[in-house]
Amino acid sequence: MGDVFVFALTAALNPTLLTATTVMLLLPSPKRLLLGYLLGALVTSITLGLVIIYELLDSNAVSTQKNTLSPSIDLALGGLMLMLAFVLATGRQERFAERRRAKKAEKEPSGPPRWQRFLEGGSARSAFVIGALLTLPGGSYIVGLTRIHDLDYGVPETVALVIAFNLIMLVLLEAPLISYAVAPKWTPHAIDRAKAWVGSHWRRFAVIGFTAMGAALVARGLVGAIG
Numbered sequence: 001m002g003d004v005f006v007f008a009l010t011a012a013l014n015p016t017l018l019t020a021t022t023v024m025l026l027l028p029s030p031k032r033l034l035l036g037y038l039l040g041a042l043v044t045s046i047t048l049g050l051v052i053i054y055e056l057l058d059s060n061a062v063s064t065q066k067n068t069l070s071p072s073i074d075l076a077l078g079g080l081m082l083m084l085a086f087v088l089a090t091g092r093q094e095r096f097a098e099r100r101r102a103k104k105a106e107k108e109p110s111g112p113p114r115w116q117r118f119l120e121g122g123s124a125r126s127a128f129v130i131g132a133l134l135t136l137p138g139g140s141y142i143v144g145l146t147r148i149h150d151l152d153y154g155v156p157e158t159v160a161l162v163i164a165f166n167l168i169m170l171v172l173l174e175a176p177l178i179s180y181a182v183a184p185k186w187t188p189h190a191i192d193r194a195k196a197w198v199g200s201h202w203r204r205f206a207v208i209g210f211t212a213m214g215a216a217l218v219a220r221g222l223v224g225a226i227g
Helices: 002-012 015-026 030-056 060-090 092-106 114-119 124-134 139-151 155-169 171-182 186-226
Strands: none
Touching: 002 139, 002 155, 015 030, 015 124, 015 171, 030 124, 030 139, 030 155, 030 171, 060 139, 060 186, 139 155, 155 171, 171 186
């Protein structure tokens, strides 16, 4: 079961979610926006999770290919994580970023995305809708749900696991909300310090994390393929 929560943590590293959280923290009334976005995201992700487990993963096609696909998924995800670790360790992502910035500079500025403009309106209802629309299942989410399905628990346990998975996946929204509730005066200063610290150390921890998870997934995939 432990790997289920590992995939929940990797699913939390969602660029869209990180961007949306950062934007909301910089806007007026961040608590209202964060709460609206969180509720919308939970509605979408939990509903899709249960549909995937009980409708898609229970189909005959999936169950007959489960043993074949599982090692392949492990190897593919593990290889992807090792590649990301290599890119970050060698600084190659900076070259890609420079190229993207150069291409964007050649085009006319189109302004922020539409969802960001809606968030800037400061409405919790808008944040709810945006959270529901932008929270789509990614690779880590699908694999995590597959692991939950493979545990073959009863309905209450499975539903509880799906909810727990989503709560971990959306921790970027929940952490500042809890902090604002417990320490409303201290939180803004702490967020500023956290941004500065992450900006200085993020690459090192990302390389270590991606390398460890990638190596573990590749090893498990090889064991599953040989066995």
